[in-house]
Each structure stands twice: as C-alpha cells, then as structure tokens.
Amino acid sequence: MSHGVRTQVAVTPQANEDIRRLDAATKNAVGDFVRRLRADRSNLALRLNLLREAGGNGRLFLAALDGSRMGLLLETEENRFSLLAVRVGPSAREELARLTVEINAVSGGVELVDQSEVSAHVVAMPVRPEPGPEPGTALERPSATETPSAPSDVGAAASTTAPAALPVPLFAPYEDEELVGLGVIASLLPALRRITDSRQLSTLLSHNLPGLTREVLLALHDGMEPSEVRRFITAPWRADEEIDPRDWARAARRPVSQVSTEDAAVLDALGDGFDAWRLFLHPEQHRLATASFKGSAKVTGGPGTGKTVVALHRVRHLVAQLPPGQTRPVLLTTYNTNLAADLKERLHRLGGDALVRRVDVKSVDQLAREVVEQHPSSVLGTPMGDEEAVALWHRVCAETGVFDFDADFLDSEFKHVILAQGCGTERLYLRAERRGRGVLQRAGRKQVWELVAKYRTFLDGPPRRTTYALIADEAARIEEHRMAKAAEQARYKEEHGGLDLIHREAGSGMWLKPRYHHIVVDEAQDLSASHWRMLRAMVAPGPNDIFLVGDAHQRIYSHQVVLGRLGISTPGRASRRLTLNYRTTREILGSAHGLVHGESFDDLDDGADTLDGYRSVLTGLAPQYWRAPDWETEMRAVATLLKERHERYGTPYSAMAVSVPDKAAVTQLAYTLACEPFLIPASEIGREGPRDTDTVRIGTMHRFKGLEFQRVFLAGVSEGLIPHQRIEAFRLSNPDRYRQEEQRARSLLFVAATRARDELVVSWHGRSSRYLPRHADHDAGRATSLLTGDSPPSDSNAA
Numbered sequence: 001m002s003h004g005v006r007t008q009v010a011v012t013p014q015a016n017e018d019i020r021r022l023d024a025a026t027k028n029a030v031g032d033f034v035r036r037l038r039a040d041r042s043n044l045a046l047r048l049n050l051l052r053e054a055g056g057n058g059r060l061f062l063a064a065l066d067g068s069r070m071g072l073l074l075e076t077e078e079n080r081f082s083l084l085a086v087r088v089g090p091s092a093r094e095e096l097a098r099l100t101v102e103i104n105a106v107s108g109g110v111e112l113v114d115q116s117e118v119s120a121h122v123v124a125m126p127v128r129p130e131p132g133p134e135p136g137t138a139l140e141r142p143s144a145t146e147t148p149s150a151p152s153d154v155g156a157a158a159s160t161t162a163p164a165a166l167p168v169p170l171f172a173p174y175e176d177e178e179l180v181g182l183g184v185i186a187s188l189l190p191a192l193r194r195i196t197d198s199r200q201l202s203t204l205l206s207h208n209l210p211g212l213t214r215e216v217l218l219a220l221h222d223g224m225e226p227s228e229v230r231r232f233i234t235a236p237w238r239a240d241e242e243i244d245p246r247d248w249a250r251a252a253r254r255p256v257s258q259v260s261t262e263d264a265a266v267l268d269a270l271g272d273g274f275d276a277w278r279l280f281l282h283p284e285q286h287r288l289a290t291a292s293f294k295g296s297a298k299v300t301g302g303p304g305t306g307k308t309v310v311a312l313h314r315v316r317h318l319v320a321q322l323p324p325g326q327t328r329p330v331l332l333t334t335y336n337t338n339l340a341a342d343l344k345e346r347l348h349r350l351g352g353d354a355l356v357r358r359v360d361v362k363s364v365d366q367l368a369r370e371v372v373e374q375h376p377s378s379v380l381g382t383p384m385g386d387e388e389a390v391a392l393w394h395r396v397c398a399e400t401g402v403f404d405f406d407a408d409f410l411d412s413e414f415k416h417v418i419l420a421q422g423c424g425t426e427r428l429y430l431r432a433e434r435r436g437r438g439v440l441q442r443a444g445r446k447q448v449w450e451l452v453a454k455y456r457t458f459l460d461g462p463p464r465r466t467t468y469a470l471i472a473d474e475a476a477r478i479e480e481h482r483m484a485k486a487a488e489q490a491r492y493k494e495e496h497g498g499l500d501l502i503h504r505e506a507g508s509g510m511w512l513k514p515r516y517h518h519i520v521v522d523e524a525q526d527l528s529a530s531h532w533r534m535l536r537a538m539v540a541p542g543p544n545d546i547f548l549v550g551d552a553h554q555r556i557y558s559h560q561v562v563l564g565r566l567g568i569s570t571p572g573r574a575s576r577r578l579t580l581n582y583r584t585t586r587e588i589l590g591s592a593h594g595l596v597h598g599e600s601f602d603d604l605d606d607g608a609d610t611l612d613g614y615r616s617v618l619t620g621l622a623p624q625y626w627r628a629p630d631w632e633t634e635m636r637a638v639a640t641l642l643k644e645r646h647e648r649y650g651t652p653y654s655a656m657a658v659s660v661p662d663k664a665a666v667t668q669l670a671y672t673l674a675c676e677p678f679l680i681p682a683s684e685i686g687r688e689g690p691r692d693t694d695t696v697r698i699g700t701m702h703r704f705k706g707l708e709f710q711r712v713f714l715a716g717v718s719e720g721l722i723p724h725q726r727i728e729a730f731r732l733s734n735p736d737r738y739r740q741e742e743q744r745a746r747s748l749l750f751v752a753a754t755r756a757r758d759e760l761v762v763s764w765h766g767r768s769s770r771y772l773p774r775h776a777d778h779d780a781g782r783a784t785s786l787l788t789g790d791s792p793p794s795d796s797n798a799a
C-alpha cells in the first residue's frame with residue numbers, strides 16, 4: 001500500500017533521452033513502471049533495490065522495469081523519485097550501477113555520466129602527463145582571454161621539449177575549474193582530458209551527455225571565448241540560488257532536472273522525441289514562460305531558437321494563473337492564417353481542449369477584420385491581397401499620368417508612413433517622420449498625397465474594396481476609441497464612489513472592459529504599427545499585458561516599428577534573447593548565418609539586435625550546391641535529387657520543400673516534377689500552409705515563414721533573381737530604398753534556409769546569387785552531369 005502521500009516520479013532529461021533512443025517497448029515499459037510505482041511504492045514486484053547512498057539527502061535505487069529493462073532512480077524524500085537512466089539487456093544492472101550521478105555546479109540539475117562507456121568508445125590514447133600543443137591539434141585558447149599563465153603558454157613551453165608523437169588533449173587550454181565553472185559536469189573531466197581531436201569529440205557528444213555540458217564543449221571547440229560561453233551559455237543555465245552539491249531534494253525539484261512537472265504530460269509523451277518541446281524547456285525558455293513581468297515583455301532570437309515554443313508555454317502558464325471560466329481571456333496571435341492554424345494545433349498538443357478553449361488563437365488580420373465587422377458604423381469592402389493592392393497603385397499612376405514613384409513605393413509609403421502614423425490629413429503627412437525611407441521633399445509628398453486620394457477613391461468603388469492595412473488601421477482606431485471610453489468609465493466610477501451606475505451602463509450599452517487579460521504575439525517582427533496600436537488597446541496596461549516574440553533578421557513583410565513609441569515598453573530584463581537553435585544543424589546554420597552577417601538589424605524597438613551567441617548543437621551534412629546552365633536543367637536536377645531522397649533514403653515527399661523565386665516558377669517546377677520520368681507529387685504552399693498529403697511542397701520564399709521541413713531545397717538562387725534585378729533601379733536613385741530591398745532579400749533567403757532540419761540544398765542557373773558564400777561556386781556540383789548520371793546524385797544518407 002502507499003503511505004498516504006502519493007508517490008511522485010519525475011523523469012530527468014537524460015532518462016528521457018535514453019528512452020527516446022531505445023524502442024517503443026521501452027517507452028511502454030517505463031510508462032507502466034511509473035504508473036505502478038506511483039500507485040504503490042512498496043509493491044515488491046517493482047524490485048526496487050537500494051544501490052547506494054548518494055550522500056546528503058539522496059539514495060540511489062535500481063529497479064526492474066520488466067524482464068529485460070532496468071532503471072536507475074534517485075529517491076530524495078519519502079515518496080519522491082527521479083528516474084535517472086534506463087538500460088536494456090543482460091548487463092543493464094552493471095551499466096546502471098557504474099553511472100556517476102552529481103548535481104551540476106552551475107545549473108543545480110541532477111546529471112550523470114557513464115564514464116566507462118565514454119572511456120571505452122572515446123579514449124584511444126595514453127594519458128599524457130604534461131600537455132603541450134601541436135599546431136592544428138589542440139584548441140587555441142582565444143587570444144582575448146590569454147594570460148601569461150594560461151595553459152596554452154605552458155603547452156607552448158612544453159612543446160619544445162615534449163616528444164612530437166603524443167597528440168595534445170583538445171581541451172588542454174582550459175583548467176578543470178574553468179570548465180566546471182562554465183557548466184561541464186565534473187565527472188566527465190577524466191575522459192575529456194584524453195580527447196585529442198574533433199572526431200573523438202563528436203563521438204563523445206554522441207553519448208547521452210547533460211545538455212549544458214554538450215553546449216559548452218561544442219562552443220569552446222568552435223572557438224567561442226570562455227567569456228562569451230559564460231555569457232551566452234552558462235548564464236542562462238545558472239540557477240537563481242546557491243547550489244548545495246549534497247541537497248538532492250532541492251536539485252531534483254529544479255525544472256532542469258525534470259522533463260515536465262505534469263504527471264499526465266510525462267506519461268503521455270514519455271520518450272517521444274518529436275515532442276521534446278512539450279516536455280523540457282531550456283532553463284532560459286522556462287524562465288521566460290513562467291516569469292512575472294511588470295508590464296510587457298519581449299523575446300528575440302534567431303530562427304529555430306524556440307521562440308514559438310516559449311510563446312505556447314507562456315500561454316499555458318498565463319491561463320493556469322487565471323480563475324477557471326468559460327471565457328477566452330488570452331489572445332495568441334501571429335502574422336498570418338496558416339501560422340495561426342499551426343499555433344492552434346501546437347497549443348492543442350501542449351494543453352489539449354481545456355487549454356485551447358480558453359485562448360483566442362487568430363492572425364492579426366483576422367482579428368482586425370472581426371473588430372471592424374462587429375463595429376456598427378463600419379462598412380467593410382472586400383479585402384484585396386498585396387498583389388492586387390500594388391496593381392491598384394499601377395492603375396492610379398496610369399490614370400493620373402504621374403510616374404515619379406513606383407507602385408511598390410506608393411504601397412509601402414501608404415502603409416508604413418501614412419497609416420502607421422495615422423496621417424488623416426495632408427498637413428500631418430507633410431510633417432510625418434520617414435526614418436530609413438530616404439528623403440522625400442515637400443513637393444513630392446504633396447504629389448504622393450494626391451495619389452493617395454485617388455487610390456482611396458478607387459477603393460470606395462463600386463465595388464467597394466479595401467486592404468488588410470486599411471482594415472488594421474480602422475480596427476486600431478475602433479479599439480483605441482473603445483479603450484478611451486473604458487478609461488473614462490473607470491474614472492467616472494471612481495469619482496462616484498465605485499458604484500456601477502446603471503444609467504451610464506445602459507447609455508453605453510455595456511460596462512466596457514479590456515478585451516483580453518493577456519496577449520501573446522508570435523512573429524512580432526512582421527506586425528505593422530496599426531496592428532500594434534490595435535493590440536495595445538485590447539489589453540489594459542499592467543503586469544504581463546503583452547508578451548511578444550520575434551526576430552528582425554526574419555522580417556520580410558512589414559517595416560521596422562519602434563514598440564516603445566506605441567506604448568509597448570520592455571525595459572531591462574523584460575527584453576530577452578534566445579540563442580540556442582533547436583531546429584537546424586550547425587553546418588546549415590553556419591552557411592545561413594553568412595547571409596545576414598554584416599547587416600544591421602533592430603531589436604523591434606530603437607535598439608540593435610545581433611545573432612551573437614547564436615548556435616546549434618545538432619550536427620549533420622554541409623549544405624549542397626548545384627549549378628545549372630538554365631532553369632529547365634535546374635528544375636530537372638532538383639527533381640532528380642528529390643526522387644533520390646525519396647526512393648533511396650525513404651524521405652517522405654511531405655518532409656521536403658522547394659522554394660522558388662516567384663509564382664510562375666512554382667507552376668513550372670510542379671509541372672516538371674509531375675512529368676516523366678519523375679512523377680513526383682507536389683503541392684503549392686498556400687495561405688493556409690502546407691496540405692496534409694504526401695506531396696513535395698513548393699512555394700515562394702515568403703511562404704516558408706514559420707515552417708520547418710526535414711530537407712529544404714532553395715532553387716533559383718541566381719544573380720538577378722535573388723535579389724531581383726528590379727531593385728537595381730534604386731541603386732543610384734534611392735540608396736536607402738536599395739539598402740532596404742537588399743536587406744529584405746537577404747532576410748528572405750535567411751528565413752528559407754533556416755527552415756531546414758537536416759539538409760539544405762541550394763541550386764541556381766546562370767550566375768549564383770551574390771548572397772551565397774564565396775565557396776558555393778567552387779563546391780557546386782554540375783546539374784548537367786547529375787542528369788546524365790555522370791555524377792553520383794549526392795551523399796545525403798545521414799540526413
């Protein structure tokens with residue numbers, strides 16, 4: 001029988017990784033065991049045997065999960081266990097018994113190392129008493145931190161006397177204390193000290209190591225300075241309190257020591273690697289999802305750093321803090337409909353119906369539209385898409401005979417200056433700020449204003465038309481008015497002794513309240529000023545009002561907005577940045593990073609953002625490059641590669657996507673894929689996102705926003721297409737605009753490239769885009785030889 005208090009069983013991230021690496025039967029065995037242990041810890045059938053005291057207040061137990069599987073458990077308080085590791089087979093008991101378990105000095109997490117396994121697989125060299133570097137073998141200690149007494153100097157002196165044959169340990173430049181201080185688990189040091197090359201390091205990292213140790217070792221190996229490691233890696237993992245290395249009870253309760261604190265979630269998704277984000281958050285992600293902010297908060301970070309994951313957990317946390325009810329007190333919004341649908345689906349995976357029922361999940365444009373539709377005095381025209389809106393500007397220019405501005409410019413000026421700053425009159429527009437948009441003299445502005453008037457006349461129809469930008473502007477106005485009225489009511493109420501004055505409520509139809517308690521925004525970089533004005537007015541300023549995540553490096557639609565000026569201020573610790581990429585391999589990230597390197601980006605406010613510290617711990621293939629003489633050959637080469645990956649490596653078609661430079665190319669490529677000899681099913685990524693069929697997804701780069709695929713093909717990355725040659729018109733006439741267009745084209749390519757989980761293939765015809773790395777041309781395979789079968793298709797098995 002249980003002892004009255006329910007037995008609790010947590011699963012550590014490393015145990016979860018063990019389970020993920022083993023088969024489905026192990027997952028079931030663990031689930032079953034956890035259930036039985038929870039029900040009755042004294043059940044003899046559990047075969048729970050004390051292995052040893054862990055020191056302090058912890059005890060280690062071995063347990064038989066079933067006939068062939070065993071688990072190592074830590075008991076910290078009566079009726080509280082942590083599953084630390086799982087092994088299968090006849091030597092499971094010995095393997096578990098030899099594990100070293102410790103409390104990480106930085107994170108305070110319960111971690112373990114299998115020293116014998118690590119040593120057996122990794123260490124193939126004799127221990128060297130005196131380390132001394134040889135050129136190209138040991139890590140060079142970054143010069144910024146080099147001191148006369150640094151180990152590298154010791155090594156340099158030693159190298160004159162040491163025999164040349166002995167290789168130098170890779171981490172020789174770093175003292176034990178320094179490594180442990182950065183977060184490396186201490187019991188790994190003996191094995192670590194014997195590693196001499198990158199190959200051994202990658203073998204070491206293929207073992208189930210604690211997350212912080214893995215991150216630190218990779219970063220040092222990549223040449224990151226210890227001070228940067230401390231800042232970008234160690235600090236976010238650091239516990240908020242002093243660590244007692246013998247207080248297992250405290251350590252086991254820390255979020256870093258358990259994959260989820262919710263019993264049901266653990267059992268449900270135990271070992272399910274695909275849904276790892278549901279179970280275990282990086283300490284920084286966890287902090288952000290659960291923190292309490294005085295007002296708004298902002299999270300930036302490169303692609304794949306888990307910003308959306310944080311936003312989803314944040315929503316769950318906020319809902320859990322509110323009293324139960326039937327309303328939808330939290331808004332979760334994003335840029336477009338397909339991203340909103342994806343958010344809803346992921347939110348459901350995180351918290352089921354109960355959570356989704358309490359959250360309004362919709363795109364900002366859908367939200368704006370509803371606001372306008374519901375407003376009694378609004379007459380909503382039929383909304384046009386972006387392309388139609390630009391076409392209408394063409395018509396305005398043609399009919400007025402004014403050709404000084406191109407349609408794209410007018411569209412952008414209207415959206416990002418006139419609507420963004422609420423310029424209802426010419427006078428206001430003449431005074432409007434046009435930061436980063438070049439100079440437009442008074443006469444030019446007057447001309448633009450006349451064109452705007454004509455544009456509005458066209459919109460009024462018949463038939464009556466509108467744009468999403470205008471709807472957002474109208475919605476912002478309605479909401480601001482509503483908020484002002486609510487504030488006035490609140491003032492009135494206060495002045496009259498807090499009484500709900502019936503006649504006033506009746507007069508206004510209702511007692512106005514803010515629409516939401518909390519708002520959470522994903523893809524924040526692409527929302528316009530009107531969107532933000534609307535959102536600001538939908539929630540009362542106060543604790544945890546708006547939580548937004550975004551990345552200016554991925555801005556492909558809107559223009560920069562300064563949130564602080566729109567009443568959304570995120571000072572000090574309310575602005576945070578994530579740096580660990582969970583999606584993309586280091587190899588792909590390295591190339592993608594180059595696309596935006598050297599450009600300057602904002603932090604969604606009036607500061608600058610960088611990708612400093614941005615990294616991944618996943619390894620895989622280097623990006624592949626293919627060049628073709630013409631588009632036709634390039635398409636056929638892409639088809640060949642897709643088919644090969646499907647037939648030879650079993651990649652489902654739906655796990656692969658091809659980005660192309662424009663709409664016409666989508667149709668052309670789909671046609672090529674459908675024809676003999678390829679016969680590859682393909683579908684276009686539409687507004688609603690990818691369809692649920694086993695087809696290769698094709699879309700323009702814009703459509704790739706927020707998605708991810710196992711293998712991504714970027715086709716048509718040719719000079720003249722990326723960036724499009726039409727921007728050359730601005731090179732001399734409007735250098736600011738030219739710079740903006742270049743930046744946007746780079747961001748677009750960056751977004752598309754960072755959608756790849758395992759493999760990135762880049763191809764072009766004619767000359768390669770100037771944005772590709774210099775070595776791309778040199779490394780590129782010839783598409784023609786691929787088609788004639790002269791060149792092996794590719795080496796993509798690892799992906």
Ligand SMILES: Nc1ncnc2c1ncn2[C@@H]1O[C@H](COP(=O)(O)OP(=O)(O)OP(=O)(O)O)[C@@H](O)[C@H]1O
Pocket residue numbers: 276277280281282285301302303304305306307308309310551554581582583705706707708754
């Ligand atoms: N803590 C985590 N554990 C495991 N996987 C994670 C974790 N956080 C994020 N991921 C995974 O990393 C990938 C990227 O996450 P997410 O979409 O949240 O990133 P993002 O920063 O919003 O990306 P982008 O800006 O490129 O849209 C997803 O596959 C997600 O499941």
